[in-house]
Amino acid sequence: MDKDLELVYSIFKIRLLALLGFVPKIDACSICDKKMTEDMDKFYFSIKDDGIKCADCAKLDKGIVHLNKTSFLALIYILSCDAKKLYSFEVPEDSIAEISLLSRLYTNQKLEKEYEVNKI
Numbered sequence: 001m002d003k004d005l006e007l008v009y010s011i012f013k014i015r016l017l018a019l020l021g022f023v024p025k026i027d028a029c030s031i032c033d034k035k036m037t038e039d040m041d042k043f044y045f046s047i048k049d050d051g052i053k054c055a056d057c058a059k060l061d062k063g064i065v066h067l068n069k070t071s072f073l074a075l076i077y078i079l080s081c082d083a084k085k086l087y088s089f090e091v092p093e094d095s096i097a098e099i100s101l102l103s104r105l106y107t108n109q110k111l112e113k114e115y116e117v118n119k120i
């Protein structure tokens with residue numbers, strides 16, 4: 001898939017899930033509540049626990065998507081910016097790859113859950 005299109009598609013999925021009520025926790029670790037800070041350069045997104053984890057908590061999680069700082073800041077932007085400005089940013093290819101992976105796994109996990117609920 002074209003890289004720009006892949007980014008647009010990933011942004012769309014993350015924002016759509018947020019609109020549906022699936023808003024991941026990104027300001028602090030989803031387990032121990034340690035705050036994320038500006039000087040950090042590696043971030044860990046837990047698919048099963050819906051949010052960012054600190055390095056210590058991430059060690060125990062097999063469903064981690066690694067994010068560099070650019071990807072993490074892009075994720076904050078995607079979840080919080082004005083809808084009209086949603087697609088108005090660019091990131092390097094390594095961040096597109098990370099955001100794309102995150103959006104794919106996160107969407108799969110959320111839709112799978114929805115499906116299980118509907119089966120009952």
Ligand SMILES: [Zn+2]
Pocket residue numbers: 029030031032033034053054055056057058
């Ligand atoms: Zn933690």
